[in-house]
Amino acid sequence: MVQELQAFVLGTVQGLTEFLPVSSSAHLVLVPWLLNWHDQGLAFDVALHLGTLLALLIYYWRHWLAMAASLMNGDRPKRRLLLLLVTASIPGAIIGLLFEKQAETVFRSPLLIAAALALLGLALWFFDKFEPQRRSMDEISYLDALLIGLSQAFAIVPGVSRSGSTITMGRIVRLRREDAANFSFLMATPIIAGAGLVEARQLVANGIARDIWIGFASAAVFGLVAITALIRFVRTRSYEAFVWYRIVFALFVIGIFFHRS
Numbered sequence: 001m002v003q004e005l006q007a008f009v010l011g012t013v014q015g016l017t018e019f020l021p022v023s024s025s026a027h028l029v030l031v032p033w034l035l036n037w038h039d040q041g042l043a044f045d046v047a048l049h050l051g052t053l054l055a056l057l058i059y060y061w062r063h064w065l066a067m068a069a070s071l072m073n074g075d076r077p078k079r080r081l082l083l084l085l086v087t088a089s090i091p092g093a094i095i096g097l098l099f100e101k102q103a104e105t106v107f108r109s110p111l112l113i114a115a116a117l118a119l120l121g122l123a124l125w126f127f128d129k130f131e132p133q134r135r136s137m138d139e140i141s142y143l144d145a146l147l148i149g150l151s152q153a154f155a156i157v158p159g160v161s162r163s164g165s166t167i168t169m170g171r172i173v174r175l176r177r178e179d180a181a182n183f184s185f186l187m188a189t190p191i192i193a194g195a196g197l198v199e200a201r202q203l204v205a206n207g208i209a210r211d212i213w214i215g216f217a218s219a220a221v222f223g224l225v226a227i228t229a230l231i232r233f234v235r236t237r238s239y240e241a242f243v244w245y246r247i248v249f250a251l252f253v254i255g256i257f258f259h260r261s
Helices: 002-019 024-035 042-073 076-098 100-104 110-130 142-156 162-172 177-199 201-206 210-233 240-260
Strands: none
Touching (some): 002 024, 002 177, 024 110, 042 210, 076 142, 110 162, 110 240, 162 177, 177 210
16 A cells, blocks of 8 residues: 555646646756665656656647558648657667666756756746747747757656756747647647657556556656646746755755755
8 A cells, every 4th residue: 555655646646747847867876865665667667657648648639649640741830840850869869778778877966966956956947037929839940959959868867857948948939838738739749648658568567556557657647737837837937846846855955965964
């Protein structure tokens, strides 16, 4: 029962923080650290990522269907969007493969995570506040897509946040807040799918226990809630609330770290 409760909590944390610009990887490292929980294992982590993938596919299925159809029906704007997403996905995939081992070991220090939370938060605040909202997703260039894709590579460090780094770069190139989030989430789909499906054999090899199903389901449900809520929120508000959350959480982690030292 305890293990199932932990699975639900971690699935909920993954679902919410994968899409809010607050770093899911940081939370999945820090929550067990704070509560003294044991590592759930690779199969469980894969299930959480597949849960967030399901959330993305449910929310954006019309977009992906239209982009797939554009390969045959001549819908040039949708075909162009598909090519932009491919362009943006390549840098993050390469960096992820090169630094996978460091992400699992060297980059998991609580102090490093706290620093990343605070620094990316300040960057998000600055560019969201001072860059104008001039451009829509239809106006993204291939250079913009490449820059957003490169920014995703920084998320190899827990605390940076994949959505946080890509949304920040989206605001740097003057995308509207909603369009920056939508492009970030669409770009996440092939990245999460690639990472999750490559490791999905772990689920088959180890068997799918009840706690894995619970983690998968809670990540999917709360991931869908997070996507929907964020898109609605930034239509009329800035990202400032998430900046404050990152800074307060970073200070809390630093305080706990030195208290335990």
